[in-house]
Amino acid sequence: MRERDIGRVVVGVDDSLAGLRALREAVEMARLRGMEVRAVRTYRPPPEPGGGGWNTGMDPQSFAAEDPRSALRRNALVAARHAFEQAMGGVPRDVVVSIETESIPLHQALAAVACRDRDVLVVAAAQRRHAWWPPRRSVARRCTTRAVCPVLIVPAPRGARELGSHWHPWHRRQRRRELDALLDKLTA
Template identity: 40%
Template structure:
């Protein structure tokens, strides 16, 4: 089942904390099942494809592609360090919307697609559609949506506090 040409576990990677949690879960699933791990990072040209309809500048597209490659390598290094995931790993950088790129990579019925299911409020849902929901609704294979780490809520609170320049009460740190 595992090894070259065997079952695949496809995971969406963006470098966010949610995608790193999904990457760790996907690697654990691959180790248990003997599957190959495919880490997929989707990228789009700044401004979207419609801005570049007349023909994007080749040098700029090459630079953006290289930046996407570097972001995938950085996320993999951050997740696993020099030890790696301890399973066969293939990194893919695909130009396109994240949901479409993940569905194109996880195109076999026996694949498992793993995505981060970040915490989402009403405003965030309205502004940025959920890749996890998109994939669950359209995938031809099982989809595992990994919830955010409990630490994500605390980190978001710190970011809000910093954005609003609110003072920090040291007693809060002891809780």
Template identity: 35%
Template sequence: MTGTVPELRRRSSCRRVVVGVSGSPGSTAALRTAVAEAGRTGAVVVAVLAWSPPPVTGRGHWGVPVLAALDAGLDAAAERLRGTIDGAFAVGLSRVRLSSFVVRGEAGEVLVRMVGGPEDLLVVGAGAEGLVWRGLRPSVASHCVRRSGCPVLVVPRPAPR
């Protein structure tokens, strides 16, 4: 499901566990942790994949080829979210209510905006290590810890097998 952040905000008084999903091993660990927490507390899991369109190239006008590329990118993001959820839970999600959304925007900002209030929990993966990588891509986890209006659980990356 896609939409804008205000449309997707909480519509009930039920506590939610909002989790960032990117398809990485760290986000898969975060998703599993979010589902475990929801199972323990009866909360609803809201899995969110933040999506940014590719930069416009070529002539730079918003013609049919550019719109087709945007649609294809959005479809690929939705498939990545479905694949991550399916891969993380091959056995199933029998006891947990889960909704999933692909939202356009930068991951940290999208996740912070998806939080409905202080009764929610935001779960994110710790992300990549190393100064070079963090210089290229700012830490989503750090952004969420600094800006979120609810508790944030940062899940460490799984150990290599």
């Protein structure tokens, strides 16, 4: 079979629980079908000179020491490798994996990379939104309307879904108790 006849598994790299699960599913699918994994991580482009700054999450000295775009690209690569570490202990060696970074929104980057009919696009399902948050279309929904290939939407693990709307970042003690109770229930 020629290389162009073989599809690829394209996955968006995200550090959420659903994103890590999607990464594992993509690698497993690639193993079973002998396909290549194309992992895509996006970053916000640097601000234009004189256009006001924004918080990049980077160390200011490292940001000033090199070109902002290459620093953001490097940090996106580090974040993608870290996601592989969290999901499966590192980038797998038995599957061909290529990590790509883009400075466009994730749904556009995924649709651009998964451009063949034989590709498979794997995305994480959107987390629940609160009623007071403005409604947005999820990356998964946007990918299903833009992709030319099959799209596999991977839900968050059951434990994360069970926490659902009870998971508030401003209630740290309550969050810790809920997580401990859930882990106790799962290990019992």
